[in-house]
Amino acid sequence: MTISPPPALVEELTALGPSGRRRAATSAAAMFAADVSTAAPVIDPVPVVLDAESWSELSAGLLQRVRLLDALYKDLYGPRTVLAGDIAPVGALLSDPAYLRPAVGMPARGAHHLFAVTTTVSRTADGAWVVHEDTTDVPRGAGIALELRRVLSRSAPTLYRSTPVRRLHPYFDMLRTSLHHRTRADGRPGRTVVLADDSAEPLTAFDHSWLANLLGAPMISVGDLRTGSGTLTLRLSGLASDPGDSVDAVLRLIPSQLLDPLDLGPTPLGGVTGLVEAARCGDVELLNPLGAGLLENAQLREALPDLCRQMLHEDLLLRPAGGAEPAGWLCTDPAGGDELVERPARLTLLVMATEDGYEVLPGGIARTADEHPETLKDVWVTVAESAAVPDEEPVPPRAADLPDPSRAVVSSFPAMTRSVGSDLFWFGRYLERVDSTARLLRTILDTSNDLGSERGRSARTARTVLLRTVTEVTTTYPGFHDMDLQDPESVGTEILSLLTDLSRPGSLAQSYAALAHTTRTLRELISDDVWPIITRMRTRVVTLASTDHHPLEQGLTELIDGCLTLSGAVADAMPRDLGWDLTEIGRKIERTMSLIALLRATLGHRRTGAAEVRIGGAVAQITESSAAYRRTFLAGMQSELLVELLLSDATLPRSIAFQLDRLGQALDRLPELTPSPELRAPLSELRSRIASWEPQALLRPLEGATALPGPGAGVPTPLLQEADAAMESLRELATALENRYFRPSEATSRWGVDDV
DSSP states (O other), X not given: OBOOOOXXXXXXXXXXXXXHHHHHHHHHHHHHHHHHTSOOOOEXXXXXXXXXXXXXXXXXXXXXXXXXXXXXXXXXXXXXXXGGSSSSOHHHHHTOTTOOGGGTTOOOSSSOSOOEEEEEEEEBTTSOEEEEEEEOSSOOOHXXXXXXXXXXHHHSHHHHHHSOBOOSHHHHHHHHHHHHHHXXXXXXXXXXXXXXXXXXXXXXXHHHHHHHHHHTOOEEOGGXXXXXXXXXXXOBTTOTTSOOOBOSEEEEOSOGXXXXXXXXXXXXXOOOTTHHHHHHTTSSEEESOTTGGGGGOHHHHHHHHHHHHHHTSSOOSSEEOOSOOBOBEEEOOTTOOSSOEEEOEEEEEEEEEETTEEEEOSOEEEEEOSSSOOOEEEEEEBOOHHHHSOOSSOOOOOGGGSOOHHHHOOOOOOOOBHHHHHHHHHHHHHHHHHHHHHHHHHHHHHHHHHHHTOOSHHHHHHHHHHHHHHHHHHTOOSGGGGSOTTOHHHHHHHHHHHHHOTTSTTSHHHHHHHXXXXXXXXXXXXXXXXXXXXXXHHHHHHHTTOTTTSOHHHHHHHHHXXXXXXXXXXXXXXXXXXXXXXXXXXXXXXXXXXXXXXXHHHHSEEOOHXXXXXXXXXXXXXXXXXXXXXXXXXXXXXXXXXXXXXXXXXXSTTSHHHHHHHHHHHHHHSOOSSOOHHHHHHHHHHHHHHHTOOHHHHTSOOTTOOOOSSTTOOEEOTHHHHHHHHHHHHHHHHHHHIIIXXXXXXXXXXXXXXXX
């Protein structure tokens, strides 16, 4: 049986033509890959369309199935009457590791135990719907379904305008309010968090973060929670002496067995010691409840028809999948042909609990199921014709029909957990590190190309100093300090390693990978426009290793453009709250450290005037201060003047004075229950030290010092020691921030024993 799509959709598909459909598929796959930060999937712009009648039949079966699964969970973790009969597969259930005995007797706050269930179905050739699997422990698919709808509606908008289709977002708006009312406690709004694995693969992490975003709940990791006296609280950034915000519900996106090392055994994630006890006491609700994975048992699935008659006194509407011939759905030809073909597909659909029962998301994900590579398709549920035609004379609603504002609007609670705060801080640092490393390498490459063609001694000295500066600023020793800099092959190999070696700390590739990882954990806090930028930057980093693609200088310029775009997107979209301050602090600390390290490496030794002119020019380019230098000083390049500009010009965005001013402002805005001298002292010491620097004295050769032999050598100056002391103050400040705002007050071992 083939399901015929609406005529208007067929007309639009015909109007697009084969090339238009392929173009839409390619565009959608590229947008999907950019947003999810994963390899581009195969996407078909031709949707799976369910009319109102088919959807009514399917959704009725899904709702009945979830009611049955909920009743089974209530019995298996309660009186266990089904185990006394001869219908349920008793042996398979009792031996299933997903049957968690500590969860027996755990209370539920609402009328239902299960909060969300994902079911995979298909249609047979005779028109019947059958079930392939249920996912009850960690349901999935909400975020991917929305992303698929978003990218396809942008790549093939005419298709979505051709047919009235039920929207997805209103479903989550209703669900979010329902969840808040379900978790309401002691007359205050319910406090829900989404517990996820921050090391999950990109597609899963994206799906989880989208769900958290849609429900308006913060996404956290196990290290952000702590238990005590049967209650569950969040570890908040910086407030070490604060008891933390209590949590009423945990929407867990981590398998049940990995949650609590004390009651459920060791877990690679560490778990939350005492979480099972808190749930057993009823102080926190786990959604889905612990042990829900037992309902995924394959033998139990086969027994569901008989169990449905026993428990619900109804015939099961959706039968287990057998060997029946599947129905075909209209698809693009996987072999590349111009005509549309029929392919079998399986639909992944999501059912979630509401105040009144359960509701099915009116859409989902379809995956082709044949010998060809899997293709993703959007699932459409069309609007019934009577609902699609508006009334000629709309009747204004009565006051009694309007929603109660006290129930329609429920305030959520702000939460900046330690892990989120840490990720924001390091996001700022790694963003700055990628930018400064790319600027440094681009300028060094440009300058080295110019100096390499000169024969004079000053040119060789400047080139040597600049190459070794790369090693010192990025701390990738031994680097250029331990090679023949006149050997082009050795220099090229080292530069390529600095650009592309992911395993080398300090390399551009490693810094970018760390930046990308922090952005993955911050999806609900950062604008959606960030992900295409991150993807383009990743593509550029990868292609830097390809010598036949683009010149390195061009690739680095595009990477710097990406950093600027990313900075602008974050600055334009991020709320000016604690998260912004932590990001800003991370950026200013990293930029100050980079500037001081740059000045130390390039100007910490005095060399000939001709060499210093070349070195100073490169420093001005790296710090974007060439124009400011020319406007400020009517003189050629002089090291003392350049240092004065970079130290004291508070209007120059890349000067040390500017960084310290912004750093101090951000630190002043941080929440503190008590004064924190460990934060203020390093910054005060750093400001006092730098204020005492006088360029002439700072760059004056040390008394009695002489230049060491060898290329690039010079006479040491006080800048070397002063820069080291300033860097140490910055490290102390960064460590104090981590200790106060990010580090948990205690660690939990895999066995649940507190290592204080």
